[in-house]
Amino acid sequence: MSHTAVPHHPVAVIGAGLGGLTLARVLHVHGIEAAVFDLDASPAARTQGGMLDIHEDSGQAALRAAGLHERFSELVLRGGQATRVLDRHGTVRMDEPDDGTGGRPEIDRGDLRDLLLGSLPEATVRWGAKVTGARGLGGGRHEVALADGTVFTTDLLVGADGAWSRIRPLVSAARPAYTGVSFVEADLRAADVRHPVAAEVVGSGFFFALDAGRGFLAHRETHGDLHVYAAVLAPEDWLDGIDFTDTDTAKERVLDRFPDWDKSLRSLVADADGALVPRRIHALPVGHRWDRVPGVTLLGDAAHLMSPFAGEGANLAMLDGAELAGFLAARPDDTEAALRAYEERLFPRSESAAAESARGATLLFGEDAPDALLEMFTSHG
Numbered sequence: 001m002s003h004t005a006v007p008h009h010p011v012a013v014i015g016a017g018l019g020g021l022t023l024a025r026v027l028h029v030h031g032i033e034a035a036v037f038d039l040d041a042s043p044a045a046r047t048q049g050g051m052l053d054i055h056e057d058s059g060q061a062a063l064r065a066a067g068l069h070e071r072f073s074e075l076v077l078r079g080g081q082a083t084r085v086l087d088r089h090g091t092v093r094m095d096e097p098d099d100g101t102g103g104r105p106e107i108d109r110g111d112l113r114d115l116l117l118g119s120l121p122e123a124t125v126r127w128g129a130k131v132t133g134a135r136g137l138g139g140g141r142h143e144v145a146l147a148d149g150t151v152f153t154t155d156l157l158v159g160a161d162g163a164w165s166r167i168r169p170l171v172s173a174a175r176p177a178y179t180g181v182s183f184v185e186a187d188l189r190a191a192d193v194r195h196p197v198a199a200e201v202v203g204s205g206f207f208f209a210l211d212a213g214r215g216f217l218a219h220r221e222t223h224g225d226l227h228v229y230a231a232v233l234a235p236e237d238w239l240d241g242i243d244f245t246d247t248d249t250a251k252e253r254v255l256d257r258f259p260d261w262d263k264s265l266r267s268l269v270a271d272a273d274g275a276l277v278p279r280r281i282h283a284l285p286v287g288h289r290w291d292r293v294p295g296v297t298l299l300g301d302a303a304h305l306m307s308p309f310a311g312e313g314a315n316l317a318m319l320d321g322a323e324l325a326g327f328l329a330a331r332p333d334d335t336e337a338a339l340r341a342y343e344e345r346l347f348p349r350s351e352s353a354a355a356e357s358a359r360g361a362t363l364l365f366g367e368d369a370p371d372a373l374l375e376m377f378t379s380h381g
Contacts, residue, residue, distance in 0.1 A: 027325045029325075088260065159299070165301075182279070183280075
């Protein structure tokens with residue numbers, strides 16, 4: 001009677017997002033190989049979202065540790081750090097061009113992910129590997145179960161698997177909660193040619209049009225498209241009442257929340273190309289942390305899911321990955337010491353960022369919007 005050996009990976013990373021890939025890349029730089037498991041069938045299984053502003057002290061620091069900063073700089077959107085703020089009447093309240101001196105260049109999330117993927121050995125990521133659960137085996141080892149019925153074991157398990165992490169329950173009972181903000185995402189393709197009014201309103205970088213409890217956020221993408229977020233303070237079930245399979249009716253329902261807004265702003269949804277995408281904004285509790293559990297840790301949204309209103313999520317995920325890799329490389333014979341050092345840095349940093357993100361929602365959608373945001377920009381020079 002034969003027995004099939006259970007595969008074993010010294011380091012297993014669950015999730016091939018920006019944080020998990022940064023961890024794998026920086027480990028690779030230090031000569032440590034990791035196996036990355038992702039539920040997507042392939043790298044091209046789904047679009048990766050819109051633009052990201054990569055911060056000098058976090059995301060860019062991670063890219064330097066990964067040896068990829070120079071190549072990253074070649075991919076950023078020139079002029080993408082421009083910022084415009086409007087009120088609901090379409091009046092421009094702030095218009096700051098990108099003078100090239102900012103520390104937060106914009107890059108397409110898909111381009112950044114491709115950069116990280118291309119820097120890894122080809123077999124690093126196991127695609128179509130959906131994790132259904134994990135359990136401790138003692139001594140810091142874990143067994144991970146996949147949807148296809150197979151299992152593997154690992155000495156170090158890293159949950160980089162996002163908001164609804166399957167690894168988080170090993171260390172924490174916390175679950176994300178609805179923040180009170182719902183997004184509806186839309187795209188306007190080839191905006192300068194096909195949607196010139198919207199292109200002029202949004203400008204060349206990031207755009208805010210705000211009022212109490214609602215707003216439009218948008219940014220220009222690398223190839224001239226506009227990605228738009230209609231944001232509404234709403235009950236958690238608001239989106240359930242909209243049939244997003246009927247795009248025209250869905251547009252009307254979303255725009256019901258913006259009845260007296262300038263026509264140029266309403267056009268960001270009314271003239272959108274393709275289907276609208278609903279998205280509720282969730283967050284883990286500010287200050288989420290856990291007691292040290294041997295052989296397992298979390299990074300990115302799995303560790304500190306927060307609202308996007310400080311622009312920190314992707315940046316912190318990448319910094320988490322780079323720092324964790326650095327600690328592991330510096331302590332090759334003491335994984336637990338490396339994990340303790342990593343989490344001692346992780347917890348206060350993520351608590352501060354999560355609190356800032358929560359404050360950001362108030363700035364954007366409070367009763368004094370957009371004045372509070374303008375005041376913040378002024379106070380920061």
